[in-house]
Amino acid sequence: MSEQQRAGRQRSAGRGDDPGESRRIYTPDFLTELFRNPLDPGYADAAARRAQTGQPARPGWSVGPVSLTVVLLLGFLFAVAYRQTVAEEPGRAQARSGLVAQIKQRQGETDALSVRADELREEVNRQREAALGGTQAARLRNLEASTGLGRVRGDGVVVRLADGPAGQDSLSGANVGPSQVLYSDLQWVANDLWDAGAEAISINGQRLTATSTIRSAGQAILVGFRPVTGPYEVSAIGPDSMRKRYESSRSALTMRKVAQDTGLSFGVRDADDLTLPAAPEPRLRYAEPAVSPSASGSVGDAPSGSGTSPSPSGGGR
Incomplete structure (x- = not known):
């Protein structure tokens, strides 16, 4: 094939049979061609067919009377809701401020009553020791210390836990809240x-006593019925070997791993001359047998076949 024939074929490949129809020339540079002709050829072909057949173009989006009425009604409702929300905001802020003030007042009263209760407890202990004598008073103090109803002093350890700093999610990168200490962590420790x-x-x-509870109420952690906030310090009085034994416990190993992974603070240290306060005196309940009146109206044994079970009563000390 001669050079003239090759050139003729290349020129004929660059145009169609119809001289007025232009064809896309594909070049090796795909990105350049994409930016030069971003519209897909199918759209141009469809427009040409509609022009040849005389088919009208598709109408654009139009708003009818019903749609316009619905849009206006929704806009009116949003405006009314926004106006009502803004108008009620001062009242809600005032009510919130009043509740916060009442909570702080009640907390202050509770703290003052707790201090007064401690003072009265100390006075009762002094009067009781004076009345019982040395041996009985010492035995009573030991019992109170072992049950948590008496203040104790001694050497021990302090386990400190605190929430970690806020960070970012490793997948989404969004800000996430801090890693928080759970009530179950305190239970475990x-x-x-x-x-x-x-x-x-x-x-x-x-x-803590034998009847103390560590639980959660919403976002708060309660020890007994008193809320505690972080950082949390679990103080313990015991023998010298207590720290070594605790360091090898499951909770210590797990919490150290959690602290390493999440940034939560966890530490154990020795503490000399710790003073742990006494727990509030519990409200004791006593079981009493249920007495059933006999047929003659006198109090006696229950009829045969009718069992009685003790029921608790609200008696106190």
Whole structure:
């Protein structure tokens, strides 16, 4: 094939049979061609077919009377809702401020009553020791210390837990809240301290007894019925080997791993001359047998076949 024939074929490949029809020339540079002709050839072909057949173009989006009425009605409702929300905001802010003030007042009254209760308890203890004598008073103090109803002093350890700093999610990169200490973490630490030989434990000054509970109420952690906030210090009085035994416990190993992964603060240190306060005196309940009156109206034994079960009563000390 001669050079003239090759040139003729190349020129004929660059145009169609119809001299008025232009064809896309594909070049090796795909990005350049994409920016030069961004519209797909199918759209141009469809427009050409509509022009040849005389088919009208599709109408654009139009708003009818019903749609316009619905849009106006929705706009009116949004405006009314916004106006009502803005108008009620001062009242809500005032009510919120009043509730906050009442909460602070009640907390102050509760703290003052707690201080007064401690003072009265100390006075009762002095009067009781004076009345009982040395041996009986010492035995009573030991019992109170072991049950949590008496203040104790001694050497021990302090386990400190605190929420971690706020960070970012590793996948989305969005800001996430801090890694928080859970009530179950405090339960776990306290149980392992008891197992390590602790003789007395308190959490942020709240003494633990056999009837104490560590639970959550919403976002707050309650020890007994008193809320505690971070950082949390679990203080324990016990033998010298207590820290070594606790360091090898499951809660210590797990919390150290959690602290390493999430930034939560966890630490154990020795503490000399710790003073743990006494727990509030519990309200005791006593079971009493239920007495059923006989047929003659006198109090006696229950009829045969009718069992009686003790029911608790609200008696106090």
